[in-house]
Amino acid sequence: DKACNGESCPLARGFYDRLDAARSAALAGPRLDRATVREAALAHDVCPYYLAQELARWADVVVGDYNYYYDSSAMLYALTQINQWRVGVLVDEAHNLLDRARRMYTASLDQAALRLARNTAPPTLRKPLERLQREWNALKRAQTASYEVYADVPGKLLSAAQNLIGAVTDQLAEAPLSIDQTSLRFFFDAMHFVALAEQFGEHSIFDITLTTDRHAPRDKTSCVLCVRNVIPAPFLAPRYAAARTTVMFSGTLSPHHFYRDTLGLAEDTSWLDVEGPFRAEQLQVRVAGNVSTRWRDRDRSLEPIVELIARQYTAQPGNYLGFLSSFEYLQRVVALMRERNPDVPVWAQEPGMDEAARDAFLARFRGTDQGVGFAVLGGAFSEGVDLVGQQLIGAFIATLGLPQMNEVNEQMRRTMEARFGSGYEYMYLYPGLQKVVQAAGRVIRTEHDEGVVHLIDDRYRRPEVRRLLPRWWQVQ
Numbered sequence: 001d002k003a004c005n006g007e008s009c010p011l012a013r014g015f016y017d018r019l020d021a022a023r024s025a026a027l028a029g030p031r032l033d034r035a036t037v038r039e040a041a042l043a044h045d046v047c048p049y050y051l052a053q054e055l056a057r058w059a060d061v062v063v064g065d066y067n068y069y070y071d072s073s074a075m076l077y078a079l080t081q082i083n084q085w086r087v088g089v090l091v092d093e094a095h096n097l098l099d100r101a102r103r104m105y106t107a108s109l110d111q112a113a114l115r116l117a118r119n120t121a122p123p124t125l126r127k128p129l130e131r132l133q134r135e136w137n138a139l140k141r142a143q144t145a146s147y148e149v150y151a152d153v154p155g156k157l158l159s160a161a162q163n164l165i166g167a168v169t170d171q172l173a174e175a176p177l178s179i180d181q182t183s184l185r186f187f188f189d190a191m192h193f194v195a196l197a198e199q200f201g202e203h204s205i206f207d208i209t210l211t212t213d214r215h216a217p218r219d220k221t222s223c224v225l226c227v228r229n230v231i232p233a234p235f236l237a238p239r240y241a242a243a244r245t246t247v248m249f250s251g252t253l254s255p256h257h258f259y260r261d262t263l264g265l266a267e268d269t270s271w272l273d274v275e276g277p278f279r280a281e282q283l284q285v286r287v288a289g290n291v292s293t294r295w296r297d298r299d300r301s302l303e304p305i306v307e308l309i310a311r312q313y314t315a316q317p318g319n320y321l322g323f324l325s326s327f328e329y330l331q332r333v334v335a336l337m338r339e340r341n342p343d344v345p346v347w348a349q350e351p352g353m354d355e356a357a358r359d360a361f362l363a364r365f366r367g368t369d370q371g372v373g374f375a376v377l378g379g380a381f382s383e384g385v386d387l388v389g390q391q392l393i394g395a396f397i398a399t400l401g402l403p404q405m406n407e408v409n410e411q412m413r414r415t416m417e418a419r420f421g422s423g424y425e426y427m428y429l430y431p432g433l434q435k436v437v438q439a440a441g442r443v444i445r446t447e448h449d450e451g452v453v454h455l456i457d458d459r460y461r462r463p464e465v466r467r468l469l470p471r472w473w474q475v476q
């Protein structure tokens with residue numbers, strides 16, 4: 001409930017008077033991490049966020065999330081520009097940058113939040129909010145389908161949103177806004193929306209989604225406006241240009257042209273394919289080409305999937321991970337697995353697991369029991385999980401990992417098609433197989449590990465799919 005100035009926030013008041021002492025305290029320890037900064041900030045009554053920002057000026061190496069350099073309001077990028085720093089940027093797990101950057105350059109506004117903001121806004125903001133509401137309602141009335149894509153952000157709507165942001169900025173110059181957090185969030189979201197709408201181009205789409213609650217009065221239905229980024233390349237390219245060099249690491253940055261196009265890498269980018277330390281003999285890769293995991297074939301697929309898992313477990317008891325494309329599919333496989341093979345211990349990922357629940361899921365692999373843990377592909381357990389040796393001896397991947405086909409993804413596919421001529425590959429196939437390879441990568445973590453991966457779907461027979469699997473795999 002504070003604004004970042006001395007009149008509103010006690011941790012901003014006199015910040016520079018106490019900064020030297022706080023900085024010295026933070027730098028006194030052997031490690032400058034989040035806890036150290038927080039402790040030093042609290043001990044000297046300064047804001048921990050701004051102290052961290054000040055400390056970045058004194059650091060040779062800063063380790064942080066992508067957003068500190070690539071977001072539209074990235075602090076490290078801004079400091080680089082202001083101070084003319086010569087920086088080298090290392091991007092770890094760079095295959096994740098595409099999705100992350102899309103989210104950074106996407107902004108959505110929900111009309112329900114506008115209604116709340118109207119109720120609590122100071123009188124000076126009422127008129128701009130009402131004007132935005134009118135333009136928004138006009139669009140809502142004109143739209144007949146629940147989801148529609150527009151060629152551009154409608155001018156009148158954008159102008160009303162700009163007018164609101166102007167009024168908020170004027171108001172902030174006078175005094176901190178005394179409004180609740182929900183309304184403040186709406187104003188921040190509106191600023192982000194306007195900034196992206198002003199840069200709208202063929203890298204993004206503008207869409208409006210109406211909820212179709214037939215019982216709600218028309219003026220109470222939810223209406224969400226979204227400037228949705230599809231190709232972050234134009235936003236990221238200036239960030240590479242501002243760095244002296246950018247090095248991206250990934251086990252799955254393939255095919256090159258897909259990442260070069262979508263991430264906006266320069267034509268003369270050097271690609272270095274480093275041979276992995278693993279031998280083909282360490283990993284048996286088998287294709288169950290007699291099963292289709294397509295949505296329409298789900299019912300028929302359950303039995304052969306469960307049989308294959310049970311057969312493998314009986315032949316070689318140990319710990320396995322089974323990946324499915326959705327929780328619904330996962331629950332059906334798990335139910336049949338329990339019914340047909342009650343002697344095989346199974347455990348399953350659940351939606352929205354907290355850290356403790358995630359740790360408990362993984363602890364079962366590290367204990368003395370054996371069994372099969374089921375998880376959703378692309379979720380918390382398909383990346384960044386290290387289960388070495390006997391902790392994990394195999395994986396079943398009963399999906400091609402393709403993103404769900406829905407109106408938004410289909411529109412993104414069309415945008416990719418128009419730009420690169422490979423809509424299906426860029427929107428579905430490449431991201432899907434990247435997830436499959438990441439998940440399969442959980443099995444072999446060291447040069448001594450051995451294991452088996454079952455790729456379950458007839459499409460794994462296709463050459464265009466096989467080409468996307470790591471070269472060192474020998475698919476049987």
Ligand code: SF4
Pocket residue numbers: 002003004005009010011012047048049050
């Ligand atoms: S970010 Fe820091 S200065 Fe701003 S309100 Fe929070 S504590 Fe105060």
